Every structure is written in structure tokens, then in C-alpha cells.
Amino acid sequence: MRGTEMEAKEDAVEITAESAEQVLKGKKLSWAKLGHVDSLRLEAGRVSTTHQHGSQAGWKITLHLAFQSIGVVYGDIGTSPLYVYASTFTKGIKETDDLLGVLSLIMYTMLLIPVLKYVFIVLWANDNGDGGTFALYSLISRYARVSMIPNQQAEDAMLSNYKLETPSKQLKRAQWMKQKLENSALSKQFLFFLTILGTSMVIGDGVLTPCISVLSAVSGIKQKATTLSTGAIDGISVAILIALFAAQRFGTDKVGYSFAPIISLWFGFIGIIGAYNLIKYDIGVLRAFNPKYIIDYFRRNGKQGWISLGGVVLCITGTEAMFADLGHFNIRAIQIGFSTILLPSVSLAYMGQAAYLTKYPGEVADTFYKSIPGPLFWPTFLVAVAASIIASQAMITGAFSIISQSQSLGCFPRVKILHTSAKYEGQVYIPEINYLLMIACVIVTLVFRTTEKIGNAYGIAVVSVMIITTIMVSLIMVIIWKTNILWITLFFIVFGGIELIYLTSVLYKFKEGGYLPLLFAAILMVIMGVWHYVHVERYNYELKNKVSSSYIKDLAKSQHIKRLPGVGLLYSELVQSIPPIFPHFIEKMPSIHSVLVIVSIKYLPISKVEIQERFLFRQLEPKHYRVFRCVVRYGYRDKLEEPKDFERSLGENLKVFIHQESFFTETASHANTSSDHTVEVKPRKSNSSTVHIEEALPQTPENQSRGSSDRIVTEQVQSAEDEMQFVQKEMEKGVVYLLGETEVVAHHGSSFTKKVVVNHLYNFMRRNFRQGEKVMSIPHSRLLRVGMTYEI
Template sequence: MSSTKSSLTALTLGAIGVVYGDIGTSVLYAMKEVFGSGHVPFTPDNVYGILSIFFWTLTTIVSLKYVVLVLRADNHGEGGLVAMLALASQSVKDQPQLRKVLLMVGIFGTCLFYGDGVITPAISVLSAVEGLEIISPTFKKSVIPLTLIILFVLFWVQKRGTAGIGRFFGPITLVWFLAIAALGLLHIVQRPEILLAISPHYALSFIWHNPGTTFIILGAVVLCVTGAEALYADMGHFGKKPIRLAWFSVVMPCLTLNYFGQGALLLAEPEAVKNPFYMMTPDWALLPMVGLATMATVIASQALISGAFSVTKQVIQLGYLPRLQVLHTSETDTGQIYMPFVNWSLFAAIVLAVLMFKSSSNLAAAYGIAVCTDMLITTVLTFFVIRHAWKLPLVLCIGATGFFLLVDLAFWASNMFKLLDGGWFPLMLGAVIFTFMLTWHDGRRLLNASLRSDALKLTDFLEAVFVAPPTRVTGTAVFLTAEVGTVPNALLHNLKHNKVLHQRNLFVTVQNLEIPRMPVAQRLEVTDLGSDCWQVIVNYGFKDNPDLPSALANIGDSGDRLDPMMTSYFLSRDIVIPTIGGGMSTWREKLFAQMHHNASGAAAFLNLPTNAVVELGSKIEI
């Protein structure tokens, strides 16, 4: 019992560090942006109204929607937009057109995650470092260079893995939450009447008297729920209970105290509106608070970077991106990976964002559209999961998701006002990535269709070969083929040039399914083709780490297992030739050909031993 409690405590502490780092740093800029927008006249009534809106936004979107409802929609214990997408698409697999639409919507939402992944580290670190301007205006020129240095160091250490420093994330973030709660209390004690703003009637009164202003400022209010999507995305790492416990016992109380403390300060000192978070900090604590805020924002950014690696790997295995180099940074935790291309592409985009927007206030204009669209997509996918997968009554499904859909739509519509001020930036990033993903998916479909049209049927081919069998050599040959039941090009080349066939031949097709993890007992499907030849299908989930030698080691009886020293892997390295009037527009075919050329080899992705791989090339027109 005690070990269970300690495990729950450790997971809850970990969740505070990884899951809530992002939302925990929103206190740095959310209140500043609402009053700094100039749309809200500075009056005590308006301070009460805005605080009430903040509190009920946190309650509605985070507590009710994500913590209570969305966390229930787990895909075999896993969460996140990719897991939700797989769950929703599986629930409507008997309706192909609807399934296709849901896949497109979900994949677009995944693309917007990258836009969010660029804006969030930029705005978080920049807003933390801007605290130096409160200490002395002379630091103003140092803010952008210092931000870029911090971000460069953060991305540079990724290749070393986060296992060593990861254990400090939870305690540091917990210190951050306790510190912001203490700052809030310091000012609430002086103006305790500010706590009345918890009553929803202040929010409703503000909305009733200022409907137009409310609609406009929702684009800034949404900043208080930055990172809410992380609750669901990180469910597989920590589980539902620690995430819920961390939110209700630590995160929400501390955020509420700090926002209400900022409100109390604004009632006493209206001029503090230019940066209420740092203005509420006593002079002696200003420098330590800037340091602590910087550490908290770096940890929040780290969680997002790790999330980008994880999501990219899942999307690759769902077939929407080419294989990229994946390096494992931990010998014990297979989930800890580093993807150089994703890492430095993300860094380049973040540097561009910092240099273009120059301040957290300008970045706040860019933030919101991407995250609100993702929240909207999550709500839509949740409806299809609870209706089609859980088979709940239609009225209950509409009631459960309809309210959140209206809330999400209000925030989304308000954020569209920020489109020209910077909202176009994450949308542009998302659109570019969506184009890449769609081109890769469609290109692979055309490539497989081309391979199928020229392919020979495996059983007929083997029957013909064994009428006058070639020389058999000792060992096992593993031929990888994209299509089950077709003759791999590598086999044709091997017979043509070497004129031999191995003693044992495995024709292997690797399939990635729309579930997070495939049980080991169900990983292999083996069909005996006779003459020591087998058709093997290897099934992986989108969160599995493909390791073909390990999977194939379970084939055969105990005395007939594969000998690694006597096994060769034959792969086809296809060169794609774009053709005019093919299945896609010419520019997309050329893009696909380039992506295919630059994709990392299947050998590395499937963890094949480099000294046992034979690659044979062929040209294919699409």
C-alpha cells in the first residue's frame, strides 16, 4: 500500500513538471495581455469581471472538458490528438467517407500542434526574460539575445537526452507553483474582497454589459489555458489519476491565487498593468523570480519539444511522414527519443518567431488560433468516440460535447481577429506541414499502386521457381515487401544476379495499425508457403518501437530459431520518377520524390543490423 502511495506521489510530481509546466507559466503574460489590449477600460468592476472570466475559463475548459471528459477517451491508456484520431477513425471504419474526413481533420490538428510548438517556447521564455526590464530599462536590449541563447542551449542539449535533468522538472515546477501562489496571497491579504470574483455573476455581468468587448478579449483570455492539450497528450506517461490529482490539489489552486493576487494589485496600483506579474514581486525577490520563471519556461518548452518528437514518430508510423532519423537517448526508457531534423527545424522556426515578433505581447497576437483550432478538433473527435465507440445515446453525446463546442467556437472566432496581427504565422506553419503530410500519404498510395500493378503473385511465382529450383545456400533470407502476397523486387534481383535461393526465406510485410501498442502475442501472423518459405506480417502500433530482428526471433520452434549470424535482410531502395499527368500535380510528385529520396532507410528504422542488410535499387514511375 505504501509503495502504491509513493508511486502515485512520484507520478503526480512528474505530472506537475511535464504536464502543467506550460499552463503554469501563463500567469506571466495572460492578465497583461487582456488589459494591455486597450479594449477593456480600467475600472474595479472590470477587474472583477475579467478575473471571474479567467477562473471560469480554467474551470470549464481544463477542469470539466479535459480533466473530467476528454481524459476518459483513452486509446488503450494513451492520449493525445493522434491517439484520439486513431480512436475516432476506428469507431467509424464502416463509414469510409466520414472516416476519411475525420482523418484529414485530425491530421490537420496534428500539424497545428507544431505551430503551437513554435509559439509557446518563444512566448514563454521571452516573457520570463522580459522581467529584467522591470529591474532596469537598460536590460531591454539584452532580452532578445538572452532569449535566443537560452533557447539554443535548450535545443542543443536534446541530443544528450533529458533523463538526467528530468528528475528535477517536477520539484522545480512545484517550487514555481508555490512561489506564484505565495505572491498571489501576499496581495490578496491586502485586498481580500477580490476573492468575491470567484462568483460567476461577475463574469456574466461583464459579458452582459460588454458583449462586443468580451468577444474581442476572448482571444487574450485563452492565454490562461495555454498547454491544456498537454493534459490529454501526456496521459500515457502518467495516467489519469496523477494528472487529475495534480490539477485539483496544486495547479488550479496556485494559478487561481496568482491571478487573484494580480487582480488585487491592479485595484491598488492601476499603473502595474504594464506587467502585473513582475510588478507584484517585491524588489528583493525580482531577480530570483526572473531566474525561477526562466527555469519554469524552459521546462515547459522541454515538454513541448519532447511532445513534438513523440507526435512525429507516431505520425510517421501512421504513414503521413517519411521515416526520419530516431535516436534513443535512454537505455531504460524507450519513449525518450531525439530526432535531429525535428529538433533543429523547430529551433529555426522559433528563432524566426522571436526575431519577427520581438516581444511576448506581439507573440500573444500569434498565439491562440492554432490552440483553439486544436481544442475545437478535440471536441469534434470526442463526439465521434463517445457516440460511435462507446455507443452512448445521441442526446447525451450532443449534450456532453455541444456545450464545449460552443465555448471552443467562441474562443476560436475571437482569435480570428488576430489573424492579420500574427495569427497567420502558426496557421502558415501548420498548412506547410499539412501539405507535406498529405503529399507523402498520397504519394505512398500511388507508389504502392504502381508496385501492385507490376507485381507478381508470390504463391504462383514460388510454384514456378520450384519446378526447377535454383541452388539453395545455407542461412535465412528476409525479404521486405510493402504488399502482402506479392514478389519483392529484391527477390527478383537476387535470383537474376546471384542465381541462388537461401535455405529459409521469409517474406515480411510490416504493418502499422491505428492502436498505440500491439500486444507481443498478436505481433506476428505467419503463413507457411511450403519449401521452407513463409509469409510473415509484423504488426506494430503507432507508439511501438519497431525492432524487426526481435520480432522475428520468436518464429519457429525453440531449436529452429533465427540465427542472427546466418540471417540476411534484403530491401528494395526505390527511386521515384515523377511523370506528367500522373496521380498528383507535377509539383507534388516532385516534392514526394524528394521526400522519398531524403527519407532515412528502412534498415535503421526497423533496427536491422547494418552488416546483414542488402539493398537493391529500382526505379518506379508514379
């Protein structure tokens, strides 16, 4: 509300988004109907253009991104032919029909999961272009209030990237599901649990993918260098892994360009070799397109056939990367790369190996390298090693993207996020995570030493993420897409059923390395769960202990409070009211800056907030004291500005707000004296960049004091210009950042578990991860901190 605090907005009649747009366009409105106009809401509705990922990119850019995606996204699934048959037939091939059954399983698994499910369905469940588990969670959060942090504001729904079609009232199913999610704390917790579980599994893939890919490729050298020991192969693999992670700092853009030609060459090699083997050895393996061979395979092998699915599922490893890395590219680029390059070449590779194994079934342990024609061995080996390195890129890149998203939504401790491309949004690099992944990869490689055990672990991580994606996309179909219930049921049963069968198979080998991804996931979930829990509790503490609206008024009357030159930016997580840290600042330092802005950095469950919609302001009473509330909204893909850029943007938007406030103050005063007339507002910019307001009042006996009204308007505009000049001068004198050093401890009556979580786990993470001022790059020379303890 004009001149009031945020929590008072419920007590007045609020302007709607449509009415606000009409005001901006100069349409006539009845101020009697509008009542008190919320200028914050007016700001929120300025931009009305929606942005859909992929629609902005022309074919030239799309093909350019499709080429990049070959080097970033498809390396993992593209190198699966190195180890799938070896992982499936761990006890050898009994008969040729078993080989046809496994080939049929591989082909139909690829067609159903990567192609049908991901390329044609899941990719469209993106959040303004972002993919991955957190993107699905944020998309659901916009339609149903499932977030556990009570910082939702009505103004958020007016953002251009936030605007979504509201489920139709006629579709009771969508409304029923939405209400169930919103009203059930258990549903919210379960959805959050699924989200962090899926996120943890994808990050775990970032450890397992490099290990299995590099080891599989390097071990092929034994075909020619028979004297090379296992220890030497492990050493070579570790050296390659270290080099791979060291290259990440150059960014996805440069890495993608460097890797794409190599992966394209790899796909060319495996496609040609596969076609050669298919023609030379047994083109009859194409009979595997008949799904009857799958049925016969399970009839013959029973339990052993079910166990072998743990190896078959490795043919789709890296599929989730297509979705998780979507923010680095776009839908069309992913679809083009997969359909034209990956699918044909990888399919030929599996068929060619199957044809070779019909003649040499005893060589299944080294199928890939044994089936390479002699002259092509060394070129293929070198490209295979390079491709295995690149295969790791997809999941490493996906891990960076997901951690960036989770940190923005308050689910991960603060880490340094570097945006590596000015041209393409969403391409990030996180140094701390990169080196932690590298250390974990080296340890796993040296401890397990064989692809078989790593493969057992890998399958669990892959299938778990796929099942979570199926559940969340099904929810999106119900709540957002409002798909026919028959299609939703079909999607959930078909894909969920296939993935569940695969999951039961990979879990069978839990003791043989399968525990590894669950261990990774458990550690990551503890980190994310503890951080998010305390984050929510901290917010609730500040909300319960917010300062009364009369505090500023009393402060303004006090003779002991000095006014310091410049602008003070007091940071708080609250999006309304005055935070409890503010009186603590005044108590320790009885002074206040000439202009004080209480700033709340708020991350929304959307990928991007347009710069025109970023700042929301309100002025606290009394106005002459110049204390403002400001909510600065970001999407989880948005980059925090440098301090100079942030200060400039905040100052400019604050001056625009002051102009708007002067307009609403005057028009509201007219509404109080005459509720029958309408006001036509025509904002226009003069050469002095000052907004002038022209008012057209009906010529009635009640409106004979036009000259007096004009004088009031002129005085109001002049007052606004004076305020703007004052703010500008204070900005030039300097900006000081005021941060609270809050120590969070469990209340003395808390349970033992809560004390361990808050006092030990959370505080350990807070001390060992980055502090807020480092993430925001605040200059130490302009930073003022005051300590305070929160008992939650």
C-alpha cells in the same frame, strides 16, 4: 491457410478466435466443422489479457509519475500568469468591474476547459494510455475502418490490446455512424485532415510556447535593470532557448526530474504571492465567482470585449499538453498533479494580480512583476525564468510523441526516434525535430520580439487543437463509448461553442501575428499529406502488381536458380501476396537463400503489440522450397528491435510456427479421412523443448488403425524437428536483408499537380529524410538492395 498464400484464405473455412483458444487449451473440437485450420489465426489469439493504462501502476509509481509530470506537463499553463492580463487589457483597464469580468472569464474558462473537459473527460479517451490527436484517430480507426491503406487483417482484431467492445446492434446510432465513416471516402479524408491539422498545430505550439514563455520571463528584468536594451533581452532569450533544446537529448525522465522541483517552487511562489496580494489589496475580487460579471463585461465593452477574449484564452495554453503527454505518464498522475498543485496556485495568482490591479490599474502591462513584494523579486525572477524554460518542455515533449505516432502510421517521413527511458514507455527524443524546432524558435523570437504578437499567434494554435479534440472525442462518444445522445450533444455544444467563440476572437488578429501558426500548420500538413498520399499509392501499386501464387512453384522447378546458404529477409509493405520487387531480385541475381522470409513491417492503430503476438507466419507452396510470409506487427509506441534481437525473435517464432504447421497438417489429414471423430490436443513440453501431440480417438470400427496413425504423427513431428534444426543452422550461417530501392514517379498520364506532388515534393523528402535501413539499423555488410521504379 496452411501451406498457401495469404490471399487464398477466403477460399477455405476459417477457424474462429474462440475455437483457436479451445485448441490451445486442449478442448475437443470437430475437425469436420473446422475444416482447414489457419495456424496464423491460432497464433493471433494466444494472449487474451487486456491492458489498460494506469491500471498497471500502483500508487507509489503513480505519485512518482505525478511528481515528474509537474516538471513536464504543467509548465506552460503554469506560467500563463506572466502575460494573460497584459495580453487581455492591451488598451488599459477602464473600470474595476472590467477587471472582475476578466477574472471571472479566466476562472470559469479554467474550470470548464482544463478541469471539466480534459481532466475528467478527454483523458479517458486515450488509446491504451496514449493521448493526442493521433491517439484519438487510431482509436476511431479500430472501431471503424477509416484508414486509407487497405492492409487490414482479421487477425489484428484478435490482439489483446486491439480487443474492444463491439457496438451493440441495438444501438443503431453507433452502427449508423460507423457505417457512414467506413463507406464515405469524404468522411475518411475529412477525419484524416482534422488529424493532421491538429497534429500540425500541436507541433506549432512546440515553437510558440518557448518563445512567449521565455520572452515574458526575461523581460521582467527591466523592472530592475532599466538600462538593458530590447536587443540584449532578445539575446538572453535566444541563449536560454538554445540551452533548453540542447538538454532534450537527456530524455523526458531525467529532464522531468530536474525540472519538477523548480516548477513546484514556482507554483509555491505564485500561490503565496497571489494570496498575499489578495489579502493586502482587495479580497473583494472574489466576487468574480459570480458569472454575472461576465455578462456585464460584454454588455459594457461589446466588440472590444469579444476581441479581448484572445488574451483571456492564453490562461489555458498548454492544456492540450496534458492529453498529448499522457503516454509519458498516466491518467491518475496527471489528475493528481493538476488538482493538487496547479489549479490552486494558478487560481491564487490570477486573483492576487486582479486585487493588485484594483489599486494600480495603470501597471497592467507588467502586472506580474509589479505585484511581487520587494524582497521576493529576485528569487521570483530567477524561478520565473527557470519556469518559463520548463514551460516549453510540455509542448516539445508532445511534439516528439505526436511525430513518433504519425511516422508509425505512415503520415510522416522517417526520422530517428530514440527511446530515452527503459523504465517508462513512450518517452522519446527525435534529434532532427528537436533542432528544427530550436531554429524555428530562435527565428520567431528575433523577428517578433514582443509577447503581444506571439500571443496572437499562440491563441489560434491552442484553440484550433481544442476544437479538433472536441470533434473527435464526440465521435468516440458515439461510436465507442455509446454515450447517451443528450450527453454527447451537451459536450459538443458547450465545449465546442466556447472554443468556437474563442477561435473567432483570436482569428480577428490574424494580420498581427495570427498567421504564424497557420503558416506552420500549412507546411507540416503539406509534408504529412504528401507523404501519406504517396505511401497509400505505393501500397496500392504493389497490391495491383502482386506476383501470382504459381511463381514460387515455377521457381522451385527451375534448374537455373541457385540456393545460397543462410536466411534471406525480403522486406515488403504488402501484408499478403508476393511483392513485385521479388521477381526483380531474381532477375538481377538468379539465386535464392536456403530459407527466404518475406517480411512485412506493419504498424497497427494501437499503442502497443505484446511480444507474444508480434509475428504471423504462412508458408508458401511448395513446402520443401522453404519460402515463408511473415507479418511483424507493431504499435505506434513500440520500439523497433536491434537487428540481432529481431533476428533471434523471428527465428524462434518461425520454429514455433513450423511445429504448429505439423500439428495442423496431421489433424487436417485425419479430418479428411474421418469427419465424425474429435481430436483432443494436449501440447506439452518435454526436456528437449519439443512439442509432443497426444491424440485420443474414439474406439470405433472405423478407427482400428491406431498404430498407423501414431506412426504418421511421429513421422510428422520428426519432420518438423528436422525443419526446425535446418532453420536454426541456416540462421547461424547468417541473415541477409533484401531491400528494394523503389523510386516512385507519377504515371505519364497524370495531372500536373500529381506530378509535382510525387516527382518533386515526395522524392525531395525521401532523399532528405532517413532511409529505411537507417531507421531499422540494418548493418551495411548484410544489406542487399535492388532498384525498381513504381509508376503510380
